[in-house]
Amino acid sequence: MEATAAIFNDETALRDFIHGRGHGVKGLADRAVPKVPQKYVRPPHERIVEHATRRPTPPHLYDQLHLPISLKALLDGSDDDRELVVDKIVRAAEALGYFQVIDHGVPVELLEAVKCSIHEFFEQRAEEKLVLSTGKIATYRTSYLSEKEPVWDWRDSLTMSYTSDAEAMENWPTVCKEIMLEYMKASSKMSATLVEALLGKLGGTVDERKFEGLTGHKVVHMNYYPPCPNPELTMGARCHSDKSLITALLQDRVGGLSVKAATDVYGVKKGDWIDVPPVEGALVINVGDVMQILSNGRYKSPEHRVRTSRNSSRISVAVFTNPVMSENIGPLPQTITEANGVACYREFIYKDYLVNYVTTVHTGKRPLDFAEIDNHA
Numbered sequence: 001m002e003a004t005a006a007i008f009n010d011e012t013a014l015r016d017f018i019h020g021r022g023h024g025v026k027g028l029a030d031r032a033v034p035k036v037p038q039k040y041v042r043p044p045h046e047r048i049v050e051h052a053t054r055r056p057t058p059p060h061l062y063d064q065l066h067l068p069i070s071l072k073a074l075l076d077g078s079d080d081d082r083e084l085v086v087d088k089i090v091r092a093a094e095a096l097g098y099f100q101v102i103d104h105g106v107p108v109e110l111l112e113a114v115k116c117s118i119h120e121f122f123e124q125r126a127e128e129k130l131v132l133s134t135g136k137i138a139t140y141r142t143s144y145l146s147e148k149e150p151v152w153d154w155r156d157s158l159t160m161s162y163t164s165d166a167e168a169m170e171n172w173p174t175v176c177k178e179i180m181l182e183y184m185k186a187s188s189k190m191s192a193t194l195v196e197a198l199l200g201k202l203g204g205t206v207d208e209r210k211f212e213g214l215t216g217h218k219v220v221h222m223n224y225y226p227p228c229p230n231p232e233l234t235m236g237a238r239c240h241s242d243k244s245l246i247t248a249l250l251q252d253r254v255g256g257l258s259v260k261a262a263t264d265v266y267g268v269k270k271g272d273w274i275d276v277p278p279v280e281g282a283l284v285i286n287v288g289d290v291m292q293i294l295s296n297g298r299y300k301s302p303e304h305r306v307r308t309s310r311n312s313s314r315i316s317v318a319v320f321t322n323p324v325m326s327e328n329i330g331p332l333p334q335t336i337t338e339a340n341g342v343a344c345y346r347e348f349i350y351k352d353y354l355v356n357y358v359t360t361v362h363t364g365k366r367p368l369d370f371a372e373i374d375n376h377a
């Protein structure tokens with residue numbers, strides 16, 4: 001326990017322990033610290049207040065909010081029920097921008113293997129993770145923009161960018177690369193089908209080249225949230241929205257993710273936080289910022305956050321379907337026509353959005369401000 005006191009009282013020592021030596025917040029939790037260092041304490045207005053905006057889902061709303069949508073008809077492509085499924089997805093994307101899916105085409109055994117693989121990665125020795133802290137293709141970090149953030153998230157993560165099998169095999173960590181690659185590929189058909197269904201309902205057409213540009217960059221992002229002695233003071237993942245078209249998230253049974261209602265919907269008030277319950281075998285789908293922009297605001301990219309748990313560690317993995325860097329993004333022409341010529345977002349190159357996103361400390365929707373047009377000015 002050489003330096004526990006120093007780690008606790010001195011930010012430089014804490015930074016060195018967490019980031020410099022690769023221990024991450026897991027290293028802190030492994031030392032069974034009785035309380036979190038000050039660097040993890042959120043200001044009162046950012047804490048998760050159990051009794052205020054966060055309400056358990058009333059039983060009569062459970063189905064509307066959380067009942068997983070079966071994608072069987074959509075993926076098999078033969079059933080007359082396809083349209084019914086598309087309608088459900090579109091309604092969910094318009095309402096909360098969050099829904100859960102089953103019959104998604106990814107075998108349950110693979111989902112289990114993925115969860116084991118995530119544990120295996122984070123349970124390695126600090127030195128093995130540390131080498132990835134400067135990685136460009138696979139990057140290990142703790143919190144998100146730790147250099148800039150006044151308060152850190154209680155989470156370690158590994159982000160793996162995919163451009164080719166060869167590059168992934170060379171750069172992704174040995175303990176998890178094969179399973180993660182298999183999972184990314186197994187979930188790709190589902191993600192592409194969901195994007196196609198959502199774009200299809202916006203009217204007009206997106207040709208093959210444009211579709212490839214919009215969906216051509218996959219990023220796999222694994223999260224590890226260790227048990228936390230002060231869940232009431234901390235955040236596992238701060239409030240943010242994803243920079244993707246859509247995100248497919250696999251979570252374990254612990255729970256802790258919640259999404260914020262962007263409007264009054266299904267008996268939930270705008271601004272309320274809705275817990276996303278773990279559903280065995282299901283994947284959580286979030287609409288991302290790019291989809292909100294393409295749809296000119298019709299689909300919602302929900303702000304979401306993760307609380308910490310006193311007793312359990314929690315893992316999750318997000319597969320982001322992102323545009324390629326050079327892609328031109330803006331509301332699709334037909335969505336502007338539908339809105340009587342009013343565009344809510346300007347056009348931009350995705351890379352510029354990304355640079356803004358990864359250099360700005362996340363506080364809710366700020367990355368979206370980058371593209372927003374103030375039509376009331």
Ligand SMILES: O=C(O)CCC(=O)C(=O)O
Pocket residue numbers: 221223237242249251256257304306315316318
């Ligand atoms: O861990 C979760 O449930 C959500 C993680 C998340 O929002 C993200 O990785 O973007």
Ligand SMILES: [Fe+2]
Pocket residue numbers: 240241242304
């Ligand atoms: Fe997210």
